Amino acid sequence: MADIDIKDIIKEENIVYKKSSILLDKVMHYCPGCSHGVTHKLIAEVIEEMGIQDQTIGVSPVGCSVFAYNYLNVDFQEAAHGRAPAVATAIKRLLPDKYVFTYQGDGDLASIGAAEILHACNRGEHIVCIFVNNAIYGMTGGQMAPTTLVGMKTATTPYGRDVDRNGYPMKITELIAQLPGTCYVTRQSVETAAAVRKTKKAIRKAFENQRDKKGTSFIEVVSTCNSGWKVDPVKANKWMEDHMFKFYPLGDLKDSTRDNPADYEQYIKD
Amino acid sequence: MAKIKGAVVIDKELCKGCGLCIVACPANVLGHSGEVNGKGYDYVKMVNPDACVGCASCGTVCPDSVITVYKVKI
Ligand SMILES: Cc1ncc(C[n+]2csc(CCOP(=O)(O)OP(=O)(O)O)c2C)c(N)n1
Ligand code: SF4
Ligand code: SF4
Ligand SMILES: [Mg+2]
Numbered sequence: 001m002a003d004i005d006i007k008d009i010i011k012e013e014n015i016v017y018k019k020s021s022i023l024l025d026k027v028m029h030y031c032p033g034c035s036h037g038v039t040h041k042l043i044a045e046v047i048e049e050m051g052i053q054d055q056t057i058g059v060s061p062v063g064c065s066v067f068a069y070n071y072l073n074v075d076f077q078e079a080a081h082g083r084a085p086a087v088a089t090a091i092k093r094l095l096p097d098k099y100v101f102t103y104q105g106d107g108d109l110a111s112i113g114a115a116e117i118l119h120a121c122n123r124g125e126h127i128v129c130i131f132v133n134n135a136i137y138g139m140t141g142g143q144m145a146p147t148t149l150v151g152m153k154t155a156t157t158p159y160g161r162d163v164d165r166n167g168y169p170m171k172i173t174e175l176i177a178q179l180p181g182t183c184y185v186t187r188q189s190v191e192t193a194a195a196v197r198k199t200k201k202a203i204r205k206a207f208e209n210q211r212d213k214k215g216t217s218f219i220e221v222v223s224t225c226n227s228g229w230k231v232d233p234v235k236a237n238k239w240m241e242d243h244m245f246k247f248y249p250l251g252d253l254k255d256s257t258r259d260n261p262a263d264y265e266q267y268i269k270d
Numbered sequence: 271m272a273k274i275k276g277a278v279v280i281d282k283e284l285c286k287g288c289g290l291c292i293v294a295c296p297a298n299v300l301g302h303s304g305e306v307n308g309k310g311y312d313y314v315k316m317v318n319p320d321a322c323v324g325c326a327s328c329g330t331v332c333p334d335s336v337i338t339v340y341k342v343k344i
Contacts, residue, residue: 003273003275003344004275004342004344006277006319008342009275009276009277009324009340009341009342010277010279010340011340014340014341014342015338015339015340016276016324016326016339016340016341017326017329017330017337017338017339018329018338018339019335019336019338020335023335027284027334028333028334030333030334031286032286032287032288032311032333033286033288033289033290033333034333035333036333037332037333037334037335038331038332038333041333041335190331191331192294192331193294193325193326193327193330193331196330196331197330232289233288233289233290234288234289234290234292234293237290237293
């Protein structure tokens with residue numbers, strides 16, 4: 001039984017959660033339940049809470065999140081497919097006081113853009129890289145990505161991914177954690193309220209690392225593409241928990257600062 | 271004893287009916303309305319408003335940021 005009228009609860013001063021002021025009033029084009037929307041809003045909330053709207057520049061990819069600049073009210077540059085880390089490198093070097101972040105899907109980052117992300121991380125660029133891994137090319141109609149699990153059915157692997165034919169699924173985040181330029185490498189998700197809060201903390205830490213010039217921060221968000229996977233959004237989250245998390249376990253892979261350049265000078269001394 | 275009471279406002283025209291908020295709610299407050307909005311989505315509403323504790327789990331998981339959450343202590 002309610003002992004207070006709902007009208008007395010729904011008042012400005014009682015708000016405990018609302019849309020971030022950094023998100024524009026545009027309806028996102030994403031399919032219902034898509035992980036991209038959740039990830040966008042976490043970036044928005046971090047930018048809002050750090051008060052860095054005017055100092056932040058995003059670089060958007062090719063993929064479903066190509067229009068990220070339509071939703072986040074910060075400066076943005078669109079990059080060619082896979083090239084966001086290269087573009088972000090240029091921006092950060094020209095404008096070192098800005099907060100620069102990339103936002104990429106798994107097709108964009110782990111396939112056509114594998115070279116750019118590995119080398120940006122290896123150079124230790126002071127940028128934040130957000131990697132939305134939904135194990136598929138969402139935008140183009142659900143083709144296999146490097147990250148697609150073995151046995152997973154996609155438009156181009158109708159009988160399921162087969163290693164002999166299609167190669168092994170790639171744990172790009174594990175590769176990146178080996179690179180001396182990275183300071184923070186973590187794998188998170190956004191399917192529950194608790195997971196969303198953890199991912200937000202990770203994004204906050206990544207932006208703070210950039211401020212403190214610690215090196216490259218890389219955040220994988222294990223995600224769903226319910227349209228590409230051909231299940232409803234709730235089932236997609238369940239499928240992700242049951243299968244994706246086994247191959248892509250959540251948690252921090254690295255949390256320090258990039259390697260000290262001086263440690264690399266010894267090899268050609270004398 | 272102080273009690274926590276919550277309420278949510280869902281922008282029904284912007285809701286895509288994905289249902290993620292429904293499963294995120296620990297108190298089973300939300301459900302599909304059975305009606306469609308201008309975009310053709312079966313939007314979500316509070317079907318059990320008395321149970322809301324204002325935990326904001328629903329708002330936190332909503333990909334389209336269309337839920338505002340309110341909370342009072344009474
Ligand atoms: C040079 C080039 N090659 C191929 C494409 C076609 N293409 C568009 S998006 C995409 C992959 C998108 O997948 P992902 O990065 O995983 O993003 P998602 O949509 O899943 O979020 C491809 C191959 C393109 N636009 N440009
Ligand atoms: S196709 Fe997949 S990744 Fe693209 S918006 Fe839809 S659910 Fe999201
Ligand atoms: S999570 Fe958001 S978009 Fe999805 S059904 Fe709930 S209110 Fe609607
Ligand atoms: Mg993808």
